[in-house]
Amino acid sequence: MQTAEARPDRARALPCAPGAHLRPAAASTLSPSWLQAQPAPTEVAAVFDQAIYLRRGQEVLPLLAPEALMLPGALRVITRADLDALRVRVGEGVLVGGGEVRTPRGGLVVRRVWRPQPVPTAPLPESARQAARAGLAGLAPLEDALAGRLAELAAVLAAGPDLEAARGLVGLGPGLTPAGDDVLCGLLLGLRASGRDRERSLLEAAMLPLLGRTTAISATLLHQAAQGYAVPPVVALLRAWHRGAGVSALTLAGRLVAGIGHTSGPALVLGLTAALAAPQSRPARHTSAPGTGPVTRTTPARTTPARPQPEPVLVAGATRGTS
Amino acid sequence: MSTTEQPLRGLLTRDPSVVAAGAGIFGDALRQQAVPVTDVEWRPPMDGTSEALARVLADPRLTEANAEALRRITAAEAELVRIAPASEVLGLQRGEFLHSGPPLTWERASGPMRGALLGAMLFEGLASTAEEAEQKLAGPDISLAPCHSRGAVGPMAGVISPSMWVFELRDPVHGNVSHCSLNEGLGKVLRYGAYSEEVITRLEWMRDVLGPVLAGAVERHGPVDIRAYLPQMLQMGDEGHNRNRSATLMFLRDLLPHIVAQGDRDPADIAEVCRFVGANDHFALNLVMPACKLAMAAAKDIPGSSVVVTMARNGTDFGIQLAGTGDEWFTAPANTPEGLFLGSYGPEDANPDIGDSAITETAGMGGFVMAAAPAIVRLVGGNVDFALTTTRTMYEITLGEHPSLQVPILEFRGAPIAIDATAVARTGVLPQINTGMAGRVAGTGQVGAGLVTPPAEVFVDALRSLADRVPTRD
Numbered sequence: 179m180q181t182a183e184a185r186p187d188r189a190r191a192l193p194c195a196p197g198a199h200l201r202p203a204a205a206s207t208l209s210p211s212w213l214q215a216q217p218a219p220t221e222v223a224a225v226f227d228q229a230i231y232l233r234r235g236q237e238v239l240p241l242l243a244p245e246a247l248m249l250p251g252a253l254r255v256i257t258r259a260d261l262d263a264l265r266v267r268v269g270e271g272v273l274v275g276g277g278e279v280r281t282p283r284g285g286l287v288v289r290r291v292w293r294p295q296p297v298p299t300a301p302l303p304e305s306a307r308q309a310a311r312a313g314l315a316g317l318a319p320l321e322d323a324l325a326g327r328l329a330e331l332a333a334v335l336a337a338g339p340d341l342e343a344a345r346g347l348v349g350l351g352p353g354l355t356p357a358g359d360d361v362l363c364g365l366l367l368g369l370r371a372s373g374r375d376r377e378r379s380l381l382e383a384a385m386l387p388l389l390g391r392t393t394a395i396s397a398t399l400l401h402q403a404a405q406g407y408a409v410p411p412v413v414a415l416l417r418a419w420h421r422g423a424g425v426s427a428l429t430l431a432g433r434l435v436a437g438i439g440h441t442s443g444p445a446l447v448l449g450l451t452a453a454l455a456a457p458q459s460r461p462a463r464h465t466s467a468p469g470t471g472p473v474t475r476t477t478p479a480r481t482t483p484a485r486p487q488p489e490p491v492l493v494a495g496a497t498r499g500t501s
Numbered sequence: 502m503s504t505t506e507q508p509l510r511g512l513l514t515r516d517p518s519v520v521a522a523g524a525g526i527f528g529d530a531l532r533q534q535a536v537p538v539t540d541v542e543w544r545p546p547m548d549g550t551s552e553a554l555a556r557v558l559a560d561p562r563l564t565e566a567n568a569e570a571l572r573r574i575t576a577a578e579a580e581l582v583r584i585a586p587a588s589e590v591l592g593l594q595r596g597e598f599l600h601s602g603p604p605l606t607w608e609r610a611s612g613p614m615r616g617a618l619l620g621a622m623l624f625e626g627l628a629s630t631a632e633e634a635e636q637k638l639a640g641p642d643i644s645l646a647p648c649h650s651r652g653a654v655g656p657m658a659g660v661i662s663p664s665m666w667v668f669e670l671r672d673p674v675h676g677n678v679s680h681c682s683l684n685e686g687l688g689k690v691l692r693y694g695a696y697s698e699e700v701i702t703r704l705e706w707m708r709d710v711l712g713p714v715l716a717g718a719v720e721r722h723g724p725v726d727i728r729a730y731l732p733q734m735l736q737m738g739d740e741g742h743n744r745n746r747s748a749t750l751m752f753l754r755d756l757l758p759h760i761v762a763q764g765d766r767d768p769a770d771i772a773e774v775c776r777f778v779g780a781n782d783h784f785a786l787n788l789v790m791p792a793c794k795l796a797m798a799a800a801k802d803i804p805g806s807s808v809v810v811t812m813a814r815n816g817t818d819f820g821i822q823l824a825g826t827g828d829e830w831f832t833a834p835a836n837t838p839e840g841l842f843l844g845s846y847g848p849e850d851a852n853p854d855i856g857d858s859a860i861t862e863t864a865g866m867g868g869f870v871m872a873a874a875p876a877i878v879r880l881v882g883g884n885v886d887f888a889l890t891t892t893r894t895m896y897e898i899t900l901g902e903h904p905s906l907q908v909p910i911l912e913f914r915g916a917p918i919a920i921d922a923t924a925v926a927r928t929g930v931l932p933q934i935n936t937g938m939a940g941r942v943a944g945t946g947q948v949g950a951g952l953v954t955p956p957a958e959v960f961v962d963a964l965r966s967l968a969d970r971v972p973t974r975d
Binding site: 202203204244248254255256257288289290292295410413417 | 533
């Protein structure tokens with residue numbers, strides 16, 4: 179095969195200037211595997227003041243300044259100047275691999291690995307669930323035209339995995355991280371942190387095949403949310419749920435979540451709220467109310483959580499439906 | 502959400518914020534590992550001060566004593582109330598001389614100090630030749646004392662003899678009085694160690710004409726508010742130590758009507774007095790210095806205070822006094838200034854640091870407000886950035902900012918005022934003095950101007966003495 183030779187050729191096509199300075203960076207344990215693989219061209223997907231997003235396929239590697247919101251899979255640098263020094267433009271190709279990001283102007287080299295903290299995965303006692311709900315109540319609601327629709331879909335999905343509802347949410351809304359995806363992230367994380375792992379894995383299975391519908395950065399974040407990783411304010415909030423924190427402390431932590439981005443925060447809160455909505459033992463009754471599409475519920479599984487019949491069918495169907 | 506609810510205060514679940522103090526190597530090592538680090542400058546306290554610092558900083562009187570010192574220093578006023586011979590106002594007897602800096606003997610006196618004393622002997626008629634003067638100065642009949650021991654100050658050699666006329670300034674707030682000689686101008690002058698005939702002739706004219714004419718003018722004018730000149734100087738680009746042009750002209754403006762109104766004087770004398778004062782940009786130095794001395798005298802003898810109330814040099818030693826250690830001097834060999842030289846003079850011609858004029862820095866003027874007088878760097882060396890940095894750095898070793906002495910370029914920030922000896926020891930930052938340079942050989946005169954700092958040892962000794970005075974518990 180030629181690849182072994184071809185890759186160094188590509189590396190030569192995008193050299194660092196002689197003597198160009200490689201600045202130290204810290205990779206996440208969740209950073210894409212291609213960061214450490216053979217060097218290959220990677221597209222600059224977005225450039226912001228405090229962040230640069232690199233994309234290969236549907237996987238995004240955020241390069242983040244210390245001031246930026248700490249995305250779970252990010253490659254972090256020491257100062258914004260380290261990002262500025264790359265002087266990249268959107269659409270441009272940079273060389274990523276072997277633990278380095280190289281542009282003709284300069285580059286970054288992975289000098290350490292940081293480990294993002296996962297959200298807790300454990301059943302939430304009823305009192306803690308109620309406190310968590312009270313803490314989120316009234317926090318900066320979504321106020322755009324999508325709000326009602328998002329709330330509806332979230333409620334349906336909270337009750338049980340629903341391919342149609344998931345299809346409705348993935349990629350819904352404008353921007354790099356559409357609000358629908360943020361709701362899904364909130365839902366996935368909320369279900370995990372309230373111990374509703376069965377619903378979570380069903381939802382994940384329903385959602386994953388649909389990720390081609392959204393942006394690469396959003397798809398990356400959804401993947402990470404499914405694995406239980408989120409930005410620090412969300413992790414802090416969900417940990418507070420399990421610590422038996424009081425409502426005022428939970429509200430304080432919730433505000434930090436609601437304050438993320440433009441619509442991301444409120445959308446996350448919406449998803450988290452939906453995850454807390456249904457009682458864990460009886461997900462059925464009230465969630466049928468919105469009546470959006472067929473609600474595929476797993477009523478037989480109610481008494482014995484272990485491997486109910488319909489799930490594999492649903493997952494298989496979902497997979498087939500999108501491929 | 503309180504972090505105390507989390508194990509180890511969340512240390513293992515969140516990114517640490519790293520602050521590196523002191524040596525940069527630790528911060529750099531972390532930065533190489535892509536860890537953001539906030540660097541904080543820190544260095545160990547000056548050698549030999551740790552123990553004394555611990556005692557002084559634990560003294561319960563310290564905070565209030567220093568606050569009181571700062572209050573007094575900034576509240577002090579300074580009025581020129583009269584001009585008269587030193588024999589009258591300082592009670593100097595024939596054969597008694599005052600000099601700058603800490604106490605000194607003839608044997609240890611440097612070239613310019615010897616030159617000035619020789620000149621003063623000739624001026625007083627105590628000797629007819631330099632050789633004769635030298636013999637007598639080495640003998641038992643002549644007595645030397647620091648200007649500061651009489652509440653006076655003198656620039657460079659600072660020699661005051663009984664027949665010299667001196668300014669008398671009074672602080673109406675605290676009741677202190679300070680004196681200073683009249684400024685002779687630049688070049689070959691007594692205070693820089695010159696004693697040629699030209700020098701003596703000028704001193705005689707100052708005694709016979711300048712002193713009496715100015716004294717008459719002050720009498721007619723009434724007390725002249727010298728303290729009011731200081732803030733204006735800073736607004737006009739002078740720092741009061743080596744740039745005094747604005748205060749000189751303000752002083753002349755205030756007194757001029759009263760100088761010329763002395764109808765019984767020879768018009769030629771009046772004209773010469775006006776020309777002499779107006780042509781000497783340093784004339785007001787000898788007014789600024791006693792005004793600064795009055796500010797610092799107000800803070801003398803406050804038990805427990807670590808404020809430096811005196812910095813003075815005699816050409817051999819540099820000495821300081823603290824508010825909390827009375828009249829005790831802490832001395833060490835003076836450093837030699839570095840700077841710019843006149844004509845063909847060079848570093849080898851310069852005498853070690855000399856003069857009481859560091860009282861200006863002690864009182865927040867001079868080197869401490871170089872930022873207000875960027876043009877000073879053309880005289881003393883350095884660059885404008887150095888001037889700005891110097892003033893900013895002096896805030897690290899001072900207790901406060903002066904309410905009325907303000908630095909325009911720093912958005913009218915108050916001058917750094919009240920040097921805290923504990924801050925000097927903790928930071929290792931030494932007070933910055935800008936100064937004239939005297940030739941090391943007696944009779945040379947001025948060879949340049951430059952920048953100098955006190956020897957660090959004086960602060961070590963002063964702190965130890967202050968620590969010894971901290972009352973023991975029980």
